[in-house]
């Protein structure tokens with residue numbers, strides 16, 4: 001039984017491929033390498049360079065490797081970009097996911113795990129937010145993922161096909177063994193940006209908004225370690241293989257940290273000071289979003305192992321230093 005991981009050369013996908021190969025699973029990665037890296041694919045996994053919407057190629061992979069589950073990460077992930085290029089996001093995230101699902105159904109793949117997002121909730125106004133909250137995305141990114149969730153539900157109702165959609169909160173950190181981490185150039189995510197400032201790669205950073213109704217006026221998020229997130233997918237795979245019904249789960253720790261608290265944690269963990277400018281709100285940011293996680297804990301039996309913001313930022317920083325070294329050598 002081989003697992004197909006789309007986007008397995010990217011940040012979260014490469015951690016998934018590591019988690020699967022560490023667990024002794026056979027893995028094929030399908031990635032078009034537009035944002036992923038060949039080196040990020042674990043040596044034990046097979047890399048196919050191609051597009052998830054290439055139904056012929058996916059059909060061949062399914063048949064040649066005996067694929068029995070697909071974990072689908074490939075997609076576009078920058079919320080503000082989705083606002084300026086909505087059709088690009090609907091194409092890449094929604095239309096291409098439809099093609100991948102069609103190939104899965106045609107090839108008789110019974111199980112599918114999908115990277116969804118907390119962005120499907122928009123500004124929930126309830127904290128922590130439960131899976132049955134009203135879904136009101138604030139960006140085309142969130143809508144593109146919600147549309148895929150809806151397609152999955154309809155597909156599962158019509159075919160011999162079950163799925164789990166995992167709604168990620170803010171993913172951060174790096175492989176504790178230092179084998180992978182967030183490597184995207186032009187990063188926009190808070191912890192990565194703060195770690196780049198700590199290494200000196202950038203001169204400083206900005207805090208977007210200080211007048212939110214939160215503990216210190218800055219936005220609150222629920223940061224989950226990327227390896228715990230990958231382990232949530234393993235738990236979902238086990239759940240589907242056991243014949244359980246399709247479902248949706250939040251992935252977070254049920255604990256929020258403000259932007260200011262995260263920056264302080266980066267400064268403390270690294271022992272480096274850097275310039276922080278307080279600036280205007282960034283468009284589209286909800287004030288606070290924290291996951292209710294009783295469902296994933298109870299139903300999938302998932303328990304976090306890296307639930308420590310200081311460790312998360314320390315590992316993100318270690319990876320940032322590794323990248324800086326890599327660049328010097330390259």
Ligand code: UFG
Pocket residue numbers: 077079117118119168169170171188189190191193205206207208209219220221259282285289
């Ligand atoms: N922030 C700053 N300065 C920066 C970068 C970010 O103040 O340089 C702030 C943002 O304004 C926000 C918080 O830090 O308040 C977190 O921002 P990120 O860009 O790190 O992450 P988002 O919360 O915007 O988005 C992330 C994922 C999405 C997902 C969403 C769900 O990137 O894919 O979480 O909550 F949908």
